[in-house]
Amino acid sequence: xxxxLQKKPSESLKENTQYALAFGLISTMLxxxxxxxxxxxxFGIFAYFLWKTFSQPSRNEIKEVxxxxxxxxxxxxxxxxxxxxxxxxxxxxxxERILQLINGTPPLVYFTLGALYHKIGDYxxxxxxxxxxxxxxxxxxxxxxxxxxxxxxxxxVLREIxxxxxxxxxxxxxxxxLERTRRNRGKALLENSRTxxxxxxxxxxxxxxxxxxxxxxxxxxxxxNINLNNNSAERAxxxxxxxxxxxxxxxxxxxxxxxxxNETEKKEKSNEDIFANRKPISEVLxxxxxxx
Numbered sequence: 001x002x003x004x005l006q007k008k009p010s011e012s013l014k015e016n017t018q019y020a021l022a023f024g025l026i027s028t029m030l031x032x033x034x035x036x037x038x039x040x041x042x043f044g045i046f047a048y049f050l051w052k053t054f055s056q057p058s059r060n061e062i063k064e065v066x067x068x069x070x071x072x073x074x075x076x077x078x079x080x081x082x083x084x085x086x087x088x089x090x091x092x093x094x095x096e097r098i099l100q101l102i103n104g105t106p107p108l109v110y111f112t113l114g115a116l117y118h119k120i121g122d123y124x125x126x127x128x129x130x131x132x133x134x135x136x137x138x139x140x141x142x143x144x145x146x147x148x149x150x151x152x153x154x155x156x157v158l159r160e161i162x163x164x165x166x167x168x169x170x171x172x173x174x175x176x177x178l179e180r181t182r183r184n185r186g187k188a189l190l191e192n193s194r195t196x197x198x199x200x201x202x203x204x205x206x207x208x209x210x211x212x213x214x215x216x217x218x219x220x221x222x223x224x225n226i227n228l229n230n231n232s233a234e235r236a237x238x239x240x241x242x243x244x245x246x247x248x249x250x251x252x253x254x255x256x257x258x259x260x261x262n263e264t265e266k267k268e269k270s271n272e273d274i275f276a277n278r279k280p281i282s283e284v285l286x287x288x289x290x291x292x
Contacts, residue, residue: 023047061101062153065109066161066171068094072112073174075119076181085120092116104151107139108175111182118189123197130190133182 027040071091075083095113099105114129133139144151158175165172 061098061150062157064094065098065102065106065154066157066168066175068098068109069112069174069178070171072116073177076112076115077177088116088120092120102150102154103148104144106151106154107133107141108178108182110139111186112178114193115181115189118193123193123200126193127190127197130186130193134186134190 023044027044030040030043031037068091072095074081075088075091092113095109095116098109099113110129111133114126114133117123117126117129137143147155161168161172161175
């Protein structure tokens with residue numbers, strides 16, 4: 001990206017000159033005090049690297065803030081471009097990282113994050129960030145009376161961009177666009193996010209209530225089926241018991257009637273068998289008189 005925030009060569013030379021003068025003054029004092037030259041030289045090299053180590057990350061973090069503004073403004077501006085979800089998530093991740101790294105994060109970072117969350121439909125996060133900016137008096141720039149070193153460096157770079165937009169024209173345009181959106185649409189974005197979030201929560205509660213209502217109905221239906229099955233089983237058992245009791249209550253003659261009929265038929269058949277071979281009376285008389 002050609003529009004990156006960088007220090008001018010003159011500014012870098014100025015810082016190095018200031019360090020050289022400070023080191024020369026301290027070295028002279030140490031040499032006069034009797035310290036060996038190699039100890040002074042070693043101390044100077046160590047102090048230089050220590051200074052670079054602690055100063056460079058702060059510059060990189062401030063640089064990352066303005067690069068975040070550039071990327072976020074491209075996504076939020078209405079130019080009919082279609083952005084993939086992972087692209088927006090990556091920019092949001094950079095903004096969340098800035099909140100963790102910078103002590104005294106600028107309010108514009110919070111608003112930009114809220115607008116990005118609104119863009120992707122995460123209305124809960126959008127409300128959290130936008131409400132902090134729109135409704136919290138402490139989030140106004142005028143309430144930052146005791147700045148952290150990071151915030152002081154941020155404001156220094158921001159004023160340089162505002163005074164000389166030609167140094168970083170794209171960054172300057174992005175900052176102005178985000179500030180204008182914050183001023184003109186901040187409250188509208190917050191209200192819209194809250195309205196949609198409340199509607200989503202209401203629908204969620206309705207679905208939960210419907211699920212709770214459907215579960216007792218299913219349980220009641222299952223209970224009715226179980227009762228019907230139990231009643232059917234009870235009726236079958238009752239019929240069986242009643243049938244058995246009726247059978248036991250019948251007279252023995254009725255119960256054993258079939259056996260008596262069978263025995264009578266057997267006796268009749270046996271009697272018929274006894275007289276089955278008897279001769280007629282005429283034959284018997286004939287045999288008697290003929291023999292005489």
